[in-house]
Amino acid sequence: MNMSLAKKLQMEIVDERSGVYSIVAEDGTEKALIRFDPNTQELSYANENCLTDFLNYNGHQFRKILHHKRKDTFRAGFRLAFSMIDGKDVAAYNDKRNLLVSDHGRVYVIAPEKKRRLAEIYTDGSYCEKYEAGACSYLIKNLEGRYTERSFRTDSRSSALIELEAVIAALTDYPEDVRIITDSQYVRKGIAEWIVHWKLNDWTTASGAKAKNISQWIHLDRLCSRRYVEFEWVKAHSGHFENDYCDIQARGLAVGKSPRMLRKGFEDE
Numbered sequence: 303m304n305m306s307l308a309k310k311l312q313m314e315i316v317d318e319r320s321g322v323y324s325i326v327a328e329d330g331t332e333k334a335l336i337r338f339d340p341n342t343q344e345l346s347y348a349n350e351n352c353l354t355d356f357l358n359y360n361g362h363q364f365r366k367i368l369h370h371k372r373k374d375t376f377r378a379g380f381r382l383a384f385s386m387i388d389g390k391d392v393a394a395y396n397d398k399r400n401l402l403v404s405d406h407g408r409v410y411v412i413a414p415e416k417k418r419r420l421a422e423i424y425t426d427g428s429y430c431e432k433y434e435a436g437a438c439s440y441l442i443k444n445l446e447g448r449y450t451e452r453s454f455r456t457d458s459r460s461s462a463l464i465e466l467e468a469v470i471a472a473l474t475d476y477p478e479d480v481r482i483i484t485d486s487q488y489v490r491k492g493i494a495e496w497i498v499h500w501k502l503n504d505w506t507t508a509s510g511a512k513a514k515n516i517s518q519w520i521h522l523d524r525l526c527s528r529r530y531v532e533f534e535w536v537k538a539h540s541g542h543f544e545n546d547y548c549d550i551q552a553r554g555l556a557v558g559k560s561p562r563m564l565r566k567g568f569e570d571e
Contacts, residue, residue, distance in 0.1 A: 308385040309356070310502050315380045323376055329353055338368055340376055362392050370508040382510055383503040395495060401481075402494030402533045404526040409494050417532055420481045421445055423472045426548035427456075427464030427486075430556045434459070437555035438468035439548040442476055453551045462488040463515050468552075470522050479530040485538035485545055494533055497523055 309329065313336075317324040322344075325336040334357055335348035345365060347354045357364050363386045371382075394400055394411045401412050422443045429436040439453040452475065458464050465486035472482070484490060497519055500506070505513045513519065536542045538549065 308387050308498050308502055310383070310385045313382050313384060315376065315378055318376070318378055324348075327353065327357065329356075340368070340371075340373060343369070356388065357386075360386050360388060360390065363387065363390060367508045372509040375509045380510065382508065383506060384508065385499045385502045387498070398487075398535050402490055404493055404531045404533070406529065407527045409498055411494075412532070414534075417481065417534070418479075418530070419445070420479055420530075420532065421476065422481045422483055422544075423469075423476060424483045424544035424548050425465070425468040425472050425486075425489075426484070426545060426552050427461065427466075427468045428549065428552040428556045429459065429461045429464055430553070433557050435556045435558075436461075436464045437552045438464055438471060439551035439555070440468055440472040440475075441544050441548055442472065443544070451551070453555050455555060460515075462486065463518065464552075465489055466492070466515060466518050466522065468548075470518060470525065473522070473525040473531070477529070481532040481534055483534045483536055483545065485536050485549075487535065490533045490535050492519060493522055493526060 311327055311329050313325055313327040315323050315325050321341055322337055322339045325338060327334040327336060332351045332353040334351070334354040336345065336357075337348060338345045343365070345361075345368070347358065367384055367386075391411065395402070399414055401414065401417055403410050403412055423440055424443070425438070425440040427436065427438045436456045436458050437453060438456055439451070442450040444450075452471070454471070456464055456467055458467060465484065466489055469482055469484065469489050473480070482489075496513070500513050500519065501523070505516050507513055536545050539546065
């Protein structure tokens with residue numbers, strides 16, 4: 303288990319010489335003097351204190367923040383609020399077999415064998431560019447193994463957002479502790495990783511731009527903050543019955559075809 307205890311920091315690019323940028327990071331107490339070359343990815347520290355030790359110890363996270371900055375944001379005067387999780391087990395979070403947990407606002411990762419006995423909700427969403435139409439679908443499987451299904455259309459025009467809307471609708475429908483099973487890495491990583499930092503940094507990304515779909519993420523965060531929710535990822539179109547079923551229902555509703563018509567096309571793929 304790896305709890306998300308984020309440390310809030312600020313950085314400013316103060317100088318650039320021959321493609322190497324001088325960066326000052328601070329935590330309100332100390333400052334770290336950093337040199338970084340975006341082209342070679344070389345990073346070094348020009349001073350030593352507790353903050354440089356923290357950044358060095360959590361170097362994978364810090365490098366990831368710098369790597370994700372757009373090249374046009376590497377300029378003198380660029381300022382950014384950011385945050386890092388001390389001692390974060392990056393490998394555990396990146397292992398798609400593990401479940402990411404939102405436990406009444408606390409976030410951590412667990413191995414598959416540690417998951418609880420919970421009701422399960424399988425979610426999926428689909429957007430058809432040809433018809434400019436989207437739809438969501440989810441299945442709730444209670445502890446007795448009985449299913450409840452719901453599908454609905456959406457005006458959204460992004461597959462990632464539609465996947466997010468499906469989870470929001472499902473958690474609104476089912477207010478208890480639950481496991482969400484989704485093929486969306488956007489949802490899985492968003493609620494259990496990115497949102498931890500977005501909330502500390504005024505919903506700003508590493509490039510200084512606002513995160514997308516903020517109102518939906520705030521809604522999902524509120525729904526999760528009241529209970530225990532596990533997020534399990536499954537590969538799309540991999541023969542997972544419930545996930546494939548939700549995919550068929552969502553695609554059928556989006557394009558206006560019956561599930562039987564779409565199922566035939568799906569089976570022929």
